[in-house]
Amino acid sequence: MSDADGLRALGSARTDYHLDRPDAGLLEAFPNPRPGAAWVVGLDCPEFTSLCPVTGQPDFGRLLIDYVPDGRCVESKSLKLYLFSYRNHGAFHEACVNGVADDLVGLLAPVALRVRGDFNPRGGIAIRPLALRFAEGDPARRREALELFEHYDRWR
Amino acid sequence: MSDADGLRALGSARTDYHLDRPDAGLLEAFPNPRPGAAWVVGLDCPEFTSLCPVTGQPDFGRLLIDYVPDGRCVESKSLKLYLFSYRNHGAFHEACVNGVADDLVGLLAPVALRVRGDFNPRGGIAIRPLALRFAEGDPARRREALELFEHYDRWR
Amino acid sequence: MSDADGLRALGSARTDYHLDRPDAGLLEAFPNPRPGAAWVVGLDCPEFTSLCPVTGQPDFGRLLIDYVPDGRCVESKSLKLYLFSYRNHGAFHEACVNGVADDLVGLLAPVALRVRGDFNPRGGIAIRPLALRFAEGDPARRREALELFEHYDRWR
Amino acid sequence: MSDADGLRALGSARTDYHLDRPDAGLLEAFPNPRPGAAWVVGLDCPEFTSLCPVTGQPDFGRLLIDYVPDGRCVESKSLKLYLFSYRNHGAFHEACVNGVADDLVGLLAPVALRVRGDFNPRGGIAIRPLALRFAEGDPARRREALELFEHYDRWR
Amino acid sequence: MSDADGLRALGSARTDYHLDRPDAGLLEAFPNPRPGAAWVVGLDCPEFTSLCPVTGQPDFGRLLIDYVPDGRCVESKSLKLYLFSYRNHGAFHEACVNGVADDLVGLLAPVALRVRGDFNPRGGIAIRPLALRFAEGDPARRREALELFEHYDRWR
Amino acid sequence: MSDADGLRALGSARTDYHLDRPDAGLLEAFPNPRPGAAWVVGLDCPEFTSLCPVTGQPDFGRLLIDYVPDGRCVESKSLKLYLFSYRNHGAFHEACVNGVADDLVGLLAPVALRVRGDFNPRGGIAIRPLALRFAEGDPARRREALELFEHYDRWR
Amino acid sequence: MSDADGLRALGSARTDYHLDRPDAGLLEAFPNPRPGAAWVVGLDCPEFTSLCPVTGQPDFGRLLIDYVPDGRCVESKSLKLYLFSYRNHGAFHEACVNGVADDLVGLLAPVALRVRGDFNPRGGIAIRPLALRFAEGDPARRREALELFEHYDRWR
Amino acid sequence: MSDADGLRALGSARTDYHLDRPDAGLLEAFPNPRPGAAWVVGLDCPEFTSLCPVTGQPDFGRLLIDYVPDGRCVESKSLKLYLFSYRNHGAFHEACVNGVADDLVGLLAPVALRVRGDFNPRGGIAIRPLALRFAEGDPARRREALELFEHYDRWR
Amino acid sequence: MSDADGLRALGSARTDYHLDRPDAGLLEAFPNPRPGAAWVVGLDCPEFTSLCPVTGQPDFGRLLIDYVPDGRCVESKSLKLYLFSYRNHGAFHEACVNGVADDLVGLLAPVALRVRGDFNPRGGIAIRPLALRFAEGDPARRREALELFEHYDRWR
Amino acid sequence: MSDADGLRALGSARTDYHLDRPDAGLLEAFPNPRPGAAWVVGLDCPEFTSLCPVTGQPDFGRLLIDYVPDGRCVESKSLKLYLFSYRNHGAFHEACVNGVADDLVGLLAPVALRVRGDFNPRGGIAIRPLALRFAEGDPARRREALELFEHYDRWR
Numbered sequence A, B, C, D, E, F, G, H, I, J: 001m002s003d004a005d006g007l008r009a010l011g012s013a014r015t016d017y018h019l020d021r022p023d024a025g026l027l028e029a030f031p032n033p034r035p036g037a038a039w040v041v042g043l044d045c046p047e048f049t050s051l052c053p054v055t056g057q058p059d060f061g062r063l064l065i066d067y068v069p070d071g072r073c074v075e076s077k078s079l080k081l082y083l084f085s086y087r088n089h090g091a092f093h094e095a096c097v098n099g100v101a102d103d104l105v106g107l108l109a110p111v112a113l114r115v116r117g118d119f120n121p122r123g124g125i126a127i128r129p130l131a132l133r134f135a136e137g138d139p140a141r142r143r144e145a146l147e148l149f150e151h152y153d154r155w156r
């Protein structure tokens, strides 16, 4: 499949895991299979874990990453490796969610992208950041992306 | 029932299953029972399975197909046979969802059609594409279709 | 209760059930208790059953009937008898949902009416038609009805 | 607490229950703690029961009462006593829901008020009326109330 | 992490709990990690308890606090201590929800902030206030905040 | 149907409801359709309501009545009327559950009978009595009844 | 497949439905694939409907049929046709559940068989009969069957 | 009601709450309404809160208290006041659950009593103690109590 | 890890899938990590699919495989490949469940093994076989295995 | 609180986390608050994570640890630190569950202890080991422990 050529992670024999600090270089993309069509995709990543930057205690949560692709789509095995690279990294939940959003915008230059973090409670309180990114200019494509997110949210 | 005449799949004695590559020729339609009325229909297909195009491993998911009919409706037994024809076919989830959307638009020329794919996780990550298609021109019918999808989504 | 006078079904001693073909004559109405007030009512009918028009196999589903009344409301016991009259009748789901909508519009001349059918799967696929009817003219009353449906849907 | 002065029901030694016909006189209010602020409150009353006006059979349901206060808020123990006063009273569900709405509008003169009734099924059919009331005039306050209801409904 | 400097509560050795009256002085903030980016955060606090101002009986509920940050974010351990300071304080639910909203607006001067209280039933009735606060002026930032709340609510 | 002869309640034209004190005379039975066979039946009565004997406040709960029949079965419409006769009667939950058990043992002389009451909370505490009755003598039939209850409980 | 030879219903071209009175002649069996092995099978039939013998009103419920096979297993399409033959037949729930048990014991002569009926409420009360049948003699096989039912019930 | 005489808490005008250390003196009982009958009762107390004995941080949990009465039953409003008396008391969960069990055994001298505590997680770990107490001697009554607990547990 | 030596499937570069007929040769085992200790393990395989032997239509279900190991444990990636080998194979559900049980007993010679199949409904009826296998002789080890299954079932 | 003296982890100022290999030395105990009483405690640890010993990929799961204490109870903060010490350690699920069981038996010498691991699926298959440990000798205490586990399991 031509779209799958050039992918290092998927189907590779050996996978070595970088677990100590976020590494956007692990991310890989493949061409949008239907450029120009109106479609959106969500990625549900229930196994996100990092460390509290002050106490060092492990934190656990679920990340939901949704985007309206322009030219590229993120390959999910490479996304898995990238998210694992937060495992032994210290950062506040708010910073993690915005950081993942920025790294993916850097990779995909999508029409629109959203990252939601649902973290387990600490001290009885659960923290849930949601970050939203839009491509600059072109208000018509922004409206279409918002409409696609609404269709997606009314489903998931 | 005149609407049911000409249907090969439903009620036929022998059903032979094509399982190796998607075959839009398996799709059949019957006339819209209430052309001109404002109505939408959703088809819930929880038994969709295909193969990963790179590793060959079977993938499993649920497809939700919703459309606002113009002249034709898809007959559900023929849809079942068409979806089974992905069983031993290799394709990324994003491509499957957009492919099913394009084949059904070819059959029905609907006012609007939406396909949502909810695939089981691989490597802890679940991928959920959603494709949206509208008939060209006629913004008034597009608005009515969006309103019908909103009624549908507030229910299902 | 003056509103209940003239109702044959509710409170009647003998009830004989017509089970063979839909009979809109079974439907009865009583006056809107608060004409002019903004209110909507939903009727949840989980025990709908009819026959497949081609194979004769019984089908089962749930009907949700919501309407913004104008002058009349449907009396629920007569609605029950009317829905039972589909028991041994053959029709596609799409036709049933639109048929019930048309019969109730005939009885009530409501501001707006909606019928949703959630049918059990056959061959692994579940079919869910949704029909929408508005009284002609008066766009202001149509907007108010849509707003009431939105309040209703955000609840149920 | 000055707001609580003048309340008869809450904290009173003896409570005698009127169970035979709705008595709006039982309702009491206290001053809005934050007049001018944008806030809405919902009251969930799962233990509503009255009698069928034709057959005399007890009916059971849940009432959801939401309103955007202007000058006054309803005291919940007095609301409980008022709702108990429907216990041995005969009325159609549609009439009960609109009646409760009118009595509370009489007490509170709210910016906006909504009553939703979710009644147990009879003869397999469940009836769910929803009534909506707005203070006259002032479209700006009506829009703000609708927005508050939307925030509330996206939560509950 | 510079953002965490100056925080007294998080990571401190000894924590002494003020349980008798709400004390906004317990609240602490840290700088917004992505000022200018479009993001919203929700804090789920299921362990809120205070006393009924009239009867003295303990009340229990869940507070949901969502805000679109401007310059500052609330540090969650300090929020925990602040909420515990309601433990032996008497106040109506409506007053608590609006009080928490005002104290947090005082700390954060956010673009928009919302507090929702879901209190356990008393006398069979549950009370659920929702308070909404917007920064003055700048209708464009208010619209963006409403859009972020809508994304958040379609998720949580 | 010979079994249905002699039943006053089911199918009768007029039903008058006794609502003020429990009246076991309202209960009716029909012959066991398969005497000697091993079978058990459960009756789920979610609409039980009575009054607190001290404060007069209405209480609400669900009764589950399960029995292994000997010669007779309780007719469900007559059971409905009997349970409604507690509506305006004052009694502790523990007394109601044991009272219903004794009245049904009086009617049916069953091999074994169990009544479970799941009452809504008051003051945050929910009370759930469970009463168990066995026919005197015949330990073999008691063991078979216990086995049937176990099959039933592993299901419901 | 030799086991499937001689089956009329499964795979047949034309299926004609008998809907008026229970007809055990519709039932078919195929040989136990692993005679002598310890295994049990459950059949979940959520679409059972019959008529009330007194009022003629349709009743709806779910049947759960579990048995430990000896020599024969019931073919599920023939079971479907047999259950449909109750559609327009009048019988009390208790009689239906015991009747299905007796007809299947007639067909299969199983080691043990159980039928559970979960019927929708009428007049607010739901009736749930459970019938149990054992092959005569051989207490050792009865104990093994009970153990298999226990394994099954701890799962379903 | 003679059984209710002598109860101070239920129906009393003024209720003053002791919130600082457990006070078994707050507990009251009323006579077993059916001494000699086989029955068990469960009390569901979802609003239990105390303090961590080391850090002073409030803890929250649900207590389930089930017992087979001999001569006396615990009055639920007095139980509520007794449980509130843990509010500002420091104790490990294990000690609280065993302490409540011992105090209630002191009040009731029941045939058997069980206390289960389901506490909210701290540091991601939830602690759930279960304490069991039996009256001394009389193995037959102990077996009957265990059987009643099993019936109760197969329900709740 | 010595236990992992000799495993072909797990960690291998290339995986080729056999999809046409069940192949027990695909199964691999590793040594029991705690021989002699009392422990049981369950494997939840929600993605099982095969073909109807008569109509050729794909069937879908979930297999639950639980066993008390003696000397060997099944390696889960090899189990995955073995279950995929049923993909294009025709067999009745009853035969599949017993076949998987026999193949795994052949691989593991376990103390006890159980296979449960939960298949999607066809024609409205769902079929759920459960197969149980015990090592010959040694009634003490059989009792211990049954006790472990009971602990497992009270959990899952 | 004398019971809390000598505990290093709970209430300590600085907590340093060992994340690389399981370290039973991190575990701490406090005296059983009611030695001789019949009670059991469960610890729910939903945030367990370790690495696959062959591929190095992070695995995630929930551990349920239940035990009947003899002289000592495990302090939950020290348990948290001990479980975190598996974070970057490679081991099969079966080995982890048995390892945690052995380490806790070493610390507590309990009457009985059980560890259940519910791990997220890999390759579509979820693995769930359950390990059971009993103190040697004293069959009476083993029976009492099994009875306590049964009470616990019928609850959780």
Ligand SMILES: [Ca+2]
Residues within 6 Å of the ligand: A070, A071, A108, A109, A110, A111, A135
């Ligand atoms: Ca771009």
Ligand SMILES: [Ca+2]
Residues within 6 Å of the ligand: A154, A155, B153, B154, B155, B156
């Ligand atoms: Ca939706």
Ligand SMILES: [Ca+2]
Residues within 6 Å of the ligand: B070, B071, B108, B109, B110, B111, B135
């Ligand atoms: Ca067209």
Ligand SMILES: [Ca+2]
Residues within 6 Å of the ligand: B154, B155, C153, C154, C155, C156
């Ligand atoms: Ca909805």
Ligand SMILES: [Ca+2]
Residues within 6 Å of the ligand: C154, C155, D153, D154, D155, D156
């Ligand atoms: Ca809602």
Ligand SMILES: [Ca+2]
Residues within 6 Å of the ligand: D070, D071, D108, D109, D110, D111, D135
């Ligand atoms: Ca006003």
Ligand SMILES: [Ca+2]
Residues within 6 Å of the ligand: D147, D150
């Ligand atoms: Ca708006």
Ligand SMILES: [Ca+2]
Residues within 6 Å of the ligand: D154, D155, E153, E154, E155, E156
């Ligand atoms: Ca929401």
Ligand SMILES: [Ca+2]
Residues within 6 Å of the ligand: A153, A154, A155, A156, E154, E155
């Ligand atoms: Ca959503």
Ligand SMILES: [Ca+2]
Residues within 6 Å of the ligand: F153, F154, F155, F156, H154, H155
């Ligand atoms: Ca049960």
Ligand SMILES: [Ca+2]
Residues within 6 Å of the ligand: F154, F155, G153, G154, G155, G156
């Ligand atoms: Ca069960």
Ligand SMILES: [Ca+2]
Residues within 6 Å of the ligand: G154, G155, I153, I154, I155, I156
């Ligand atoms: Ca289970």
Ligand SMILES: [Ca+2]
Residues within 6 Å of the ligand: H035, H036, H037, H069, H070, H111
């Ligand atoms: Ca006694």
Ligand SMILES: [Ca+2]
Residues within 6 Å of the ligand: I070, I071, I108, I109, I110, I111, I135
């Ligand atoms: Ca062996």
Ligand SMILES: [Ca+2]
Residues within 6 Å of the ligand: I154, I155, J153, J154, J155, J156
């Ligand atoms: Ca359990």
Ligand SMILES: [Ca+2]
Residues within 6 Å of the ligand: H153, H154, H155, H156, J154, J155
């Ligand atoms: Ca239970």
